[in-house]
Amino acid sequence: MSSLDLSNLELGSEEAEYSSVGFHYIHRAQAGRIVAVAEAFREAGYHLEMLTAEDRRTDLEAMRLVYTFSRLDQLDRHMVTVDLAPEIPGAQAPSLAGIYPAANWYEREVFDMYGIRFDGHPDLRRILLPDDVEFHALLKDFGRIEDAPDEGAANK
């Protein structure tokens, strides 16, 4: 196991204040680099703690992937964000399932909830929602309660 080497990956890296945000570093990676980034973390003994997405189409004009890599033997958490094209369908990123098997289900969940596709995923199908639905539930333009008439308004 070698030490963590993230040079040559063109990351926009910043140190973070652990006590207020809960992680030590945040890196902004390009989608094309995420496999190399994951390999560097795996090489250094980190595990993939979590992978999720954010619908930032309104404020950043991007679909964002968020990975956290962490160690079990010492406290060191890295958050890696990857901004993708703001189109659904269309947003795409390389799969990490071949590097971290944990990514298999996380990526299925992101696909299910956000519609982001992962290249090279062995089995990209829905995981929580029924197979036959046609929406991606966590997209901001789906199912907002504020779209419904405010029934409590008359009582205010």
Next chain:
Amino acid sequence: MNPHPAPALERAHDDETYYLNMGPQHPSMHGVLRLLLRLRGELILECDPVIGYAHRAHEKMAENRSWIQFLPNTSRIDYLSGMIYNLGYCQAVEKMASIEVPVRAQAIRVIVSELNRIQSHLLWFGTFLLDIGGITPFLYCFDDREKILSILERVTGSRLTYSYGRFGGVSQDIDDVFIEQTRSFLTRMRKQAPMYHQLVHENVIFRKRCEGVGVISREVAHDYGITGPTLRAIGVDYDVRRAEPYSGYEQYDFEIPTRTGGDCLARFEVRIEEMEQSCRIIEQALDALPDGPVKPAKFIKKLKPPAGEFYFAVESARGHFGMHMVSDGGDVPSKIKLRTPSFSLLSSMSEVLEGTMVADTIAILGSVDVVLPEIDR
């Protein structure tokens, strides 16, 4: 027939193999888990866990209500660690918004969280042994578990979905009756614990069902992000309470029980020992219980954490429960991702169960202690 079968399951199968759906309605399946198994005889060739039957869209709900309104949801994600999840969410939001928590409230949080953990482990003990054919232990542990539920019900008002936390403290102070009841429970639990061990540990059938069964290697655990008692049964002493202490856990003297076998028996032994460690923590917290307020003088009605990305974790009864939160500076969360330990555990099962026997599936799933509602969220 599954309209989108996993590619692995699409492979041509010879006459000797067949598919078996275990669950989602099966008495020994935990909650609403469905395992799609490809078998030759009783040997599992492939296993595809199918989840989502208890999906309640907690993460979507989070984006449609204020930070404060999401509080009751958190007790309902894992109904056996309701207190730990609820207080974990509180402390995460408190860190985001820089809200101070009085020391008395912190100690109370530790006490009720550990009671919650013992309660969860007791339920696991009963159902696990029930799964592998022992009916009597179930009756003993539910008797003890009932004591915890009554203690917590008196102070929180509910038996499972507590929602006891408030930003900056807890909803009610504890009184002398609570302290006395908790102390007498600890005395009782310590008398019972050796009995739990003796009841089953040397039983021949139990040993044969558990020893060397469902071995999870360090590599598999690392690959899938397995945490909690299952990880500690492999010999990794990772515990969020020790690795990144919250709510004053750093003040308490407790051990992190580990085993090296990685099998069902090791997981069993780790959890039995964890109950004693939880008792130790509760005892220390009660002995050093500070005086003072348990919530802020002024009730927090509006809460707008600063914009940014956050990740906070607590140790639930099943392992590392993480919350990835995004705030846009408003009073409604932009996103809350719930990273639950059972999800990681179950995702490893397609690999762990491959090559085992159907009957062992029950023992293995029982011993890793997954809770489906926290997987489906």
